[in-house]
Amino acid sequence: MVSKVKIYVSGRGQFAVQVAEALVEARHHVVGVASPRLRDGHSDESQAMSWDRLRAWAYPRNITWTDSSELRAHHIAADVDIILAAHSHAFIGRRTRARARVATIGYHPSLLPLHRGRDAIRWTIRDGDKVTGGTVYHLTEHTDGGPIAAQEHVLVPPGSTAQSLWREHLAPLGIRLLLRVVDDLAGGRRIEVPQDEELATWEPSMDSPPLFKPELIALPGSVSVDSSKWALHGQEGRDHSRPGSTA
Template sequence: MNIYISGRGAFAVQVADALLEEGHQIVGAAAPRLRQGHSDENNTLAWDRLRSWAYPRSIPWTDSEELRATHVPDGVDVIVAAHSHAFIGRRTRARAAVATIGYHPSLLPLHRGRDAIRWTIRDGDKVTGGSVYHLTERTDGGPLAAQEHLFVPPGSTAQSLWRDHLAPLGVRLLLRVVTDLAKGRLVEVPQDESLATWEPAMGAPPLFKPELIALPGTTSVDGSRWAIHAQ
């Protein structure tokens, strides 16, 4: 199948390599221009890993923050989001003839949001997993294509849980779903919204919304008039 991949870092490269090994074609890539914390555009060592991977293979590349439908070439079967933080809009998704899928490192609909693994560790979850889902207008809310659980090893950090367990699981699940799609098997299981949780990015300032927790019969409080700053 012809694959367009949007992602970043080592995980996106691992996914791209796995797809190529299975005989699929990568016809385009979208990634950040630079690795986080770098600013020198002329230093190729500062480029995002997926961008660096695409360059010597003459695979067309675009900045993921600027990804639009016009960047996705004709003939794309599947768009794969592999650790992509850029929103892929409806018109862009429509460029894929078969599906647009992404990987989320949680058992969706649990822990929707960018920092799912860090919240998994913070909450002391004993079980986690990975989910491949169909991208929609709702962030992390599209129907599931594949899901698998795993136990959180004692002493895990967010970094070790991702590196040693959830990233390898993500490569395997994405490859499984693309293989299914190539064989004409389309799996779409709606997420159970009654179980959904969402947490904000941990780097964002905390929210102050007392109107969300006011008790019946108490005076309403307008939380928009308050401000709180991160320490």
């Protein structure tokens, strides 16, 4: 029998809301959320319609919300079992992750260790991949490099765009995989399959300065990169998946 667990969701947008609703429907307890204050392209915080969707979802349910840019360990209650990253670009550092009694997990829209990085889906389309998939993994200091908890592949339909591939295939897959892993953890089943670093690939964001992560640049077969030209655009423990620019 699967016991119900207390979950803190860090995410943004519609995907994070869909994950939160699926968790509640499965009778797990979402006890707090972190998200950006506002949706992309909005600036008026006085208008609730401008709020990030996860923030707006939490408000009428009296679920504690924190600005994801300010998320720290003290925002996570002592009885939280799982921290779950769903389309989260937030810094989830070591001390924050340690607040989860069971695990800190995230979803990435690729077959990790392939296509690590923030724009996994867009690179999948750009590279003409015929097969892709989704991965739920344990967050660590190694960006998108933590042990795998669940993974499934999908075929890329002809004519797919990054948006259609996310919306029609990878987002629904992510919800299903996250629920499966939460149920596994709630039932005392913890799966951690190390990623094969010899197979790992990583691509920079298409819309912002690349993330400087020396351990990724040094992957076998990588080209030499002048780190002085790289901007620090993120920190350890992030879930970099987002739709289009991916989820």
